[in-house]
Amino acid sequence: MSAPLASGPTVPLGRIPGETDLSDCGPGRPLHFILGPCVIEGEDFVLKAADRVASIAADLGVPAVFKCSFDKANRTSASSFRGPGLDEGLRIMEKAGAATGLPLTTDVHLPSQCDAVAQVIDVLQIPAFLARQTDLLEAAAAAVLKHGGAVNVKKPQFVAPEDTRHAVEKLRGAGCDRVLLTERGSAFGYGRLVNDFTGLAVMASFGVPVVFDATHSVQRPGGATTGGNRAAVPPLARAAVAAGVDAVFLECHPDPDNAQSDGPNQVDFKDVPDLLRSLVRLREVVLNLH
Numbered sequence: 001m002s003a004p005l006a007s008g009p010t011v012p013l014g015r016i017p018g019e020t021d022l023s024d025c026g027p028g029r030p031l032h033f034i035l036g037p038c039v040i041e042g043e044d045f046v047l048k049a050a051d052r053v054a055s056i057a058a059d060l061g062v063p064a065v066f067k068c069s070f071d072k073a074n075r076t077s078a079s080s081f082r083g084p085g086l087d088e089g090l091r092i093m094e095k096a097g098a099a100t101g102l103p104l105t106t107d108v109h110l111p112s113q114c115d116a117v118a119q120v121i122d123v124l125q126i127p128a129f130l131a132r133q134t135d136l137l138e139a140a141a142a143a144v145l146k147h148g149g150a151v152n153v154k155k156p157q158f159v160a161p162e163d164t165r166h167a168v169e170k171l172r173g174a175g176c177d178r179v180l181l182t183e184r185g186s187a188f189g190y191g192r193l194v195n196d197f198t199g200l201a202v203m204a205s206f207g208v209p210v211v212f213d214a215t216h217s218v219q220r221p222g223g224a225t226t227g228g229n230r231a232a233v234p235p236l237a238r239a240a241v242a243a244g245v246d247a248v249f250l251e252c253h254p255d256p257d258n259a260q261s262d263g264p265n266q267v268d269f270k271d272v273p274d275l276l277r278s279l280v281r282l283r284e285v286v287l288n289l290h
Contacts, residue, residue, distance in 0.1 A: 032064070033064045035065070041259075049253075123152050132159070150178035164206070183210065233275075234278070237275065
């Protein structure tokens, strides 16, 4: 797979800071990036993180989306930090979007959240553990139809690439054709995830842009908190771009060793620009091979 994975529709997704229009994500288009910390750790934290993402994207001239979660509802332990919740989280994210001009993405966990989230957030993200929930998918589709934006579905760790078409069909059946699919690793025994790069072409065959989540792919589930190996993020991201994905998802943090969620697999902000440069160069090679 040395060319873009499939021909098909593009989805308005990222923005290059300083430009007025959203940049379409999809086959033949520039590589997009979804960047930001795992969870909202306070207003000042998010505003600084969003500003950093905007600066990186502007310096490199790449389209980016700012990501941060208002609630990590699937934490392993009930005592783990989850975030500020819906109302406060949306207030903070709206402020970050206004300050930077970046489009925003965050998780939704319940059908009742979708309408409120879509009024602030550009890309509603369906968590991997919830991607088979028909009510949630249909509510997300309805919210996007009403307020604009797109829906990004994370491939469940326990679902084959072929079966992600059902989520796409549910969204399209509800009237939403702005759909992305994200690969984030598959369960392999206990405490390990693996990536099947042949599955990327399968997901793209459903006529949607494919995103590679390089940071959740290096998670090591299990124990009181989820572990990870951020050193494996760059080679996996490069492999996915070489395979033709349309966007790369990277959770990044100013001090990942002290992050309140998913620290072991988040990339330090200082390491993000060089990684993105290498991925952009690789994307150019891939497009020239097509």
